[in-house]
Amino acid sequence: MGQVKYIKIADEIRNRITRGHYPPDQAIPDEMSLAKEFGCSRMTMKKALEVLVLEGLLYRKRGHGTFILQSSLQPDQVNVLSGETIGLTASAKGRQVTSQVIAFHVDFPDPEVAKHLSIDQETPVYHILRLRFVDGEPYVMERTYMPSPLITGINEEVLKGSIYQHIQENLGLTISSSHKMIRADKPHELDQKHLACTPDDPILEVEQVVYLSNGTPFEYSFARHRYDKFVFTVINIQRPQ
Amino acid sequence: MGQVKYIKIADEIRNRITRGHYPPDQAIPDEMSLAKEFGCSRMTMKKALEVLVLEGLLYRKRGHGTFILQSSLQPDQVNVLSGETIGLTASAKGRQVTSQVIAFHVDFPDPEVAKHLSIDQETPVYHILRLRFVDGEPYVMERTYMPSPLITGINEEVLKGSIYQHIQENLGLTISSSHKMIRADKPHELDQKHLACTPDDPILEVEQVVYLSNGTPFEYSFARHRYDKFVFTVINIQRPQ
DNA sequence: TAGTGGTCTAGACCACAGA
DNA sequence: CTGTGGTCTAGACCACTAC
Numbered sequence: 001m002g003q004v005k006y007i008k009i010a011d012e013i014r015n016r017i018t019r020g021h022y023p024p025d026q027a028i029p030d031e032m033s034l035a036k037e038f039g040c041s042r043m044t045m046k047k048a049l050e051v052l053v054l055e056g057l058l059y060r061k062r063g064h065g066t067f068i069l070q071s072s073l074q075p076d077q078v079n080v081l082s083g084e085t086i087g088l089t090a091s092a093k094g095r096q097v098t099s100q101v102i103a104f105h106v107d108f109p110d111p112e113v114a115k116h117l118s119i120d121q122e123t124p125v126y127h128i129l130r131l132r133f134v135d136g137e138p139y140v141m142e143r144t145y146m147p148s149p150l151i152t153g154i155n156e157e158v159l160k161g162s163i164y165q166h167i168q169e170n171l172g173l174t175i176s177s178s179h180k181m182i183r184a185d186k187p188h189e190l191d192q193k194h195l196a197c198t199p200d201d202p203i204l205e206v207e208q209v210v211y212l213s214n215g216t217p218f219e220y221s222f223a224r225h226r227y228d229k230f231v232f233t234v235i236n237i238q239r240p241q
Numbered sequence: 242m243g244q245v246k247y248i249k250i251a252d253e254i255r256n257r258i259t260r261g262h263y264p265p266d267q268a269i270p271d272e273m274s275l276a277k278e279f280g281c282s283r284m285t286m287k288k289a290l291e292v293l294v295l296e297g298l299l300y301r302k303r304g305h306g307t308f309i310l311q312s313s314l315q316p317d318q319v320n321v322l323s324g325e326t327i328g329l330t331a332s333a334k335g336r337q338v339t340s341q342v343i344a345f346h347v348d349f350p351d352p353e354v355a356k357h358l359s360i361d362q363e364t365p366v367y368h369i370l371r372l373r374f375v376d377g378e379p380y381v382m383e384r385t386y387m388p389s390p391l392i393t394g395i396n397e398e399v400l401k402g403s404i405y406q407h408i409q410e411n412l413g414l415t416i417s418s419s420h421k422m423i424r425a426d427k428p429h430e431l432d433q434k435h436l437a438c439t440p441d442d443p444i445l446e447v448e449q450v451v452y453l454s455n456g457t458p459f460e461y462s463f464a465r466h467r468y469d470k471f472v473f474t475v476i477n478i479q480r481p482q
Numbered sequence: 483t484a485g486t487g488g489t490c491t492a493g494a495c496c497a498c499a500g501a
Numbered sequence: 502c503t504g505t506g507g508t509c510t511a512g513a514c515c516a517c518t519a520c
Contacts, residue, residue, distance in 0.1 A: 201427075
């Protein structure tokens with residue numbers, strides 16, 4: 001769990017909300033009361049509540065109070081991916097994720113790949129093509145590029161499981177952010193073959209660059225999803241002015 | 242512009258970054274130096290930089306410094322929508338947005354619409370169907386539901402422009418957040434007719450609930466986009482632990 | 483050891499809402 | 502007027518990085 005105080009407080013309040021500890025139709029206690037209860041300053045309390053606002057559980061109204069967003073209590077359908085988690089293995093919690101390696105080799109990157117990975121064309125890159133299953137159903141086809149000098153120790157064994165788990169646990173690297181571009185597309189032949197879809201079944205494609213905590217991009221990928229098995233959810237909070 | 246200090250500082254630093262004021266391959270000045278330059282406390286400086294981190298312009302490394310994310314300097318293609326702006330009129334800056342009203346009437350909501358707008362089925366709701374053009378090209382078909390007692394003064398004139406502008410400027414309401422679900426779909430007949438697409442052209446659909454700053458949902462909508470004219474971009478920063 | 487960002491504090495003042 | 506959240510401060514200590 002979070003070793004940091006504001007994360008621990010946010011975790012506790014999130015639990016209270018989802019377990020119905022606070023009446024959903026009135027304000028939760030004010031910042032000062034909560035700060036006193038949790039033995040922290042008001043600023044720290046504010047930071048904890050800010051986490052839950054960004055998750056879409058709470059909204060706050062100056063001069064009024066902090067309230068539970070009704071929609072957060074409705075069991076939103078499958079909710080396959082949120083803006084928060086990275087990686088299919090982490091997203092499909094409780095369901096079994098398996099992977100079939102279709103292609104795996106090392107090559108020099110083309111200019112587009114090199115550009116997104118911020119490397120030159122002389123740096124070798126893993127080319128990985130995986131078909132991924134959730135509970136045995138074909139779910140997504142992932143084409144992934146990673147600089148091989150940076151992400152070491154990739155082999156068939158790793159590819160059958162979770163690359164992200166390998167990066168974090170075996171390589172000790174920290175994943176920090178991702179930039180995604182989401183679009184619809186027509187199915188390629190490869191999609192039709194492996195995702196078992198017809199020529200008029202659309203594909204939802206997620207193009208992504210993922211960064212380590214030192215700012216280095218380590219993954220450039222295209223994930224192509226069956227249109228009937230994937231919804232991408234995003235929560236957007238406006239900044240003042 | 243932002244009347245708030247940290248927003249104004251963020252605006253200034255954003256300008257410096259995009260104009261190349263800071264060398265892109267080394268750290269920008271540290272928090273204390275910047276705080277001194279802008280005449281603010283270190284906490285305020287941190288808050289300003291946090292804004293730019295969330296926008297994907299900067300990344301920060303404890304014990305190391307604050308750096309410009311290379312990818313933010315590359316002129317990312319069209320970048321039609323980011324997680325930040327709400328509303329087509331605001332997204333398609335510099336391009337001409339026009340709207341054609343296909344249907345517009347008031348009715349009672351079905352249970353699904355009522356649920357997402359947090360109203361009962363006796364509250365009348367605007368049903369709006371608009372085709373929207375960017376620079377004269379058909380771009381997106383929007384089906385929108387809004388509670389008519391809440392969003393007043395909607396007429397053909399407003400619908401041909403920007404509803405959001407009407408809500409903010411004429412009604413004085415503040416839009417605060419949105420929850421989006423993005424998926425691919427096959428084109429309906431209505432899509433094919435108005436978006437000028439063929440039966441095998443996919444559609445990118447954005448289902449959305451938009452909230453006022455008092456937490457009231459005021460819009461439930463489905464925006465159906467031509468697959469070749471819309472990319473949805475999302476930036477995701479991981480929280481510690 | 484020096485320098486960086488991350489967290490946390492105690493308190494101040496401001497902006498906004500409702501009685 | 503009171504109470505709410507929003508901002509800002511000056512300073513402390515901690516965690517991590519590089520030298």
